[in-house]
Amino acid sequence: MDGIINVLKPPGMSSHDVVKYLRDLLDEKKVGHTGTLDPAAAGVLPICLGGATKLSNILMRNDKEYIAEMILGVETDTMDSLGKITNLANAPKLDEHIIENAFANFTGKIAQVPPMTSAIKVNGKKLYELARKGTIIERQSRLITIKQLTLLNYGIKIDRLTGKYLPYIRFRVSCSKGTYIRTLCSDIGRYLGSCSYMAFLVRTRVGNFHLENAYTLEELTKANEQGKIFNVITSVEDALSNLPVVLVKNEALPIVESGNWLFSPDLVFPSVLENLDNKPSTEEVKLYTEEGKFLGIYKYEFDFNNLKKQPRVRKYGYKSALKPIKVFAKGAING
Template sequence: MTKREDSNGLILVNKPRGLTSHDVVNYVRKKLNTKRVGHAGTLDPQAEGLLIILVGRYTKFFSRFVDFDKEYQGIMKLGEATTTGDAQGEVVKRESVENLKESAVKEVFPSFVGEIEQVPPMVSAIRIGGKRLYKLARRGIVVERPPRKVKIYDLKILKIELPFVEFYVRCSKGTYVRKLAEDIGEKLGCGAHITSIIRTAVGPFTLREAVNLEDISATHLREYTFE
């Protein structure tokens, strides 16, 4: 089959849980029969939601799409910290939240709004010394990671049903929602990990506009002009 190299544009994809962002890229390459496909902003395998897929000449604008702010809805579980910051890891800390008051949770959240520092999790795609952190983590290797400044523009509690807290966050590029949940749990003194992450928006694009993976076709390619 002849490769098509005339496809250009972006596709807003609703990434399902369980697939890597690269899995989605490979799927689109096969579906559209073209090589020049990339994504703008990694979603963890256990995360779901909006993933921007760039096709053809739009891959040249990767950095501009990545620079967009992101929005997420998540659920964290207080009282348990894990090796990966999500439910896939081993529990390394367990504290009772029986006496934790909802008011204490509500008081902590505003302290994370603004410019904050995050130490990237070991299970991430960042390179240290030329090696991906998640590859080192798979081998049981832990290395020092310098903190990075990120911005939390908005952080709201949507529901509290202890030990679970559902929340919304709007943040800058490079923010790890898993790490945000861990840091909130640490500040509360009980630990925490993420049980669900859904990316609901990237810049001007929303999850409502996204197409399910199995429905993707060339008709979903769209144009975008930067202001």
């Protein structure tokens, strides 16, 4: 059973809980998620099955989209509604112009400090494990990208933590891997001259996986009971539709089968790889036969200086471990 299931994770379950649920439901040992979603949050959680688990690193790099709501004038130790109140501040008066100005300040490449509730490891310990013991440590900021911040609604509502009427902002955010929305809410609150916490979070997209096409655990259980589980599994080929396509010549297929390196002369359309920036880089491609049969996910690597050296690279595969395509700069093959 190879492929990806677009799961609608319910609030109250951890990402690991969902993995365990599907592992037991499908009797499949190889099951893994493609990026942790907070237990209190709901939304898209792509789950890899079988050979597709080898590709989870690629899926983890995909951009993500969320809908979130922040409450201003209150701060908690976890930056969300599950924490203890640590600060109360005057709530600012909001209007659309003020909010849009704040959003503009947090759009693009920005530095963000990971929260203590994250799973990032420091000296072998996950931050949330340290936080549970009451240990707070200094964290280095990381560069992330906020591609778009869209205001959905704002106003005044009763805050369930304090019972007071407080301003809220509801927004949609499209962002890069490694973005913490609770930290974004906290930072925006401080920029507005107050404090804030994340009241709720829904992940609406991970790469090509969207909320409207996600399956609840109840739907997956029913599909499995009816023998229709394969109808909800997305193939690796479709899940990675954004990757460049490269065709391998028929006479080079034995090289693929033996797991050896492929070079530009073995490819029908090497130009998709050669027309990149003139700098060493690594990337993944989808490899097909000339007749259009999908062979797997390969990683190519430029090497401008040493034709003989084959550097170690991560091997991606589909149903089998496939070695990378080795591609050189134009003219280097003949040099």
